[in-house]
Amino acid sequence: MTDSASAAGSAGDPNVCYRHSDRRSFVLCQRCGRTVCGECQTPAPVGVRCPECMAEAAAAMPRQKSPLLRAVRRGSSTPVVTYTILGLTLGVFILQFATQGTVTRALGYAPPLSLIEPWRMLTVSLVHSSGIFHILFNMYALFVLGPLLEQLVGRWRFAVTYILSTLAGSIAVLWLAPASFVVGASGAIFGLFGAFFVIQRRLGGNTAQLMVILGINLALGFFLPNISWQAHVGGLIGGAIVALIFVRTRRRQQTPLQIALLGAFAALLVAGTILRFALAG
Template identity: 55%
Template sequence: MSDAGADRTNFCYRHPDRQSYILCQRCGRTICPECQTQAPVGVICPECMREQRATAPRTKPAAWTRVRSAAGRGAPVVTYSLIGITALVYLLQWIPGLGVTNALFFSPVFMTEVLPEPWRAITSVFLHSTSLFVHIILNMYTLWIFGRLLEPMLGRVRFLALYLISGLAGSVGVVVFAAPTTQVLGASGAIFGLMGAFVVIQRRLGGNMTQLYILLAINLAIGFIPGANISWQAHLGGLIGGALVGLILLETRSRSRRGLQIGLLIGLTVVLFVIGTVVARWKIGAF
């Protein structure tokens, strides 16, 4: 039984029992993941897709066009791409002499004037420990699970923004809560950000939160195990950052607020870099 008091504009016009926060870029109606077809910008509904095909020139699609069409039917290509890039970087980490790990890992000192390389706050997300193979396996498995849930719901560009901003927030968490000489790598901060965003979205959708809270609590608690060599600071920072991104995406989902959405996401990114820089400099006495 559906909630009679719910806002019906948040339900798919073709499947009234399915709640969604994605709008067709042409007609503006709400559509669920099953009804979405990827467009150059955003997604479009089946009716608008039929109209577009009816007016398009009749040509035989090339192989690449067919691949793009298959991806447009809902495959989480950003999730798969992130997993593929991370796996490639992991293989490169094993090649002697390349120095991939040394070039991309993060430490708070890189947010200061001593060694100004702030981009490492994001590049470190694509690194993993070569001495602990389970590190990358668990992270990529979790990315696969939450990516398949969130990417169709948010859209590819928004999902990518969520992942990268969460990774940045995880690095800022290390700056704020860890020693300035701490060195970190891994996708855990970004993945905790996906969890944080999913919590925010599930609460809005009215889903059962018990199992999700238990999963989140267990994963956070693991970071506090003595000798585990896990950065709970990155987990906490990523979780907070992801929740904020999820909230922004929910509150600015309508087409009329797209500019506000982009502005808020850029503003959050700038604020995170500023916090990381100010706190890192304060901790090492650069002020």
């Protein structure tokens, strides 16, 4: 620690450490030329440096952000929302096994509970059936399609597409299969397919292969047991409508209109839920 005695000692004897007046040394800081003892020396590319010069050099160095911060910053190409959804869904899938179905019963969608526990209409996309193929197909589709769509529309728009597609799929189940219990992200995944189809058509891309994939998967929902084709159809339509709003309000000055239209569509979905119970009651 530097004090008046140390300063006086170093001033009177150039062979004394500038920080420790009782320690003789003949080693100089390569940067400032002050005498430093063994304790105060830090090896440098050339010679050694004193603590003050090391601190100044460290302060002058550009601070590098962590990989996580670099990934989430604006302008990064990392599909943060896609990877976050993947991580959450896989984590919940592990909890489903760990809790022996408690999480499944708590987060799956039961249409009669829509007004009492409305979060189920969204959390349904986080839980899957016990078979590995259900979550494997959905997460593989998200892993392949998610980064493409997220890069096209941006993070918050991608998140909105996923959420509203999930909600649209749940409302389709509410109207068309009100006595069922549904789990899975299929409604959201089909919503991403619908959104990607609309955007590709708008950009003039070839959608023939996408139409074949959509047709096959929709058909499977009608012929294979324990598959909610209602959620597939609802999510597909919901995602397509959201994407249509995006492509019709692409200009920066249309952002307020875009947000208003998305809010109106979300309100329409909520109204559809309330109307279903009003008609049933």
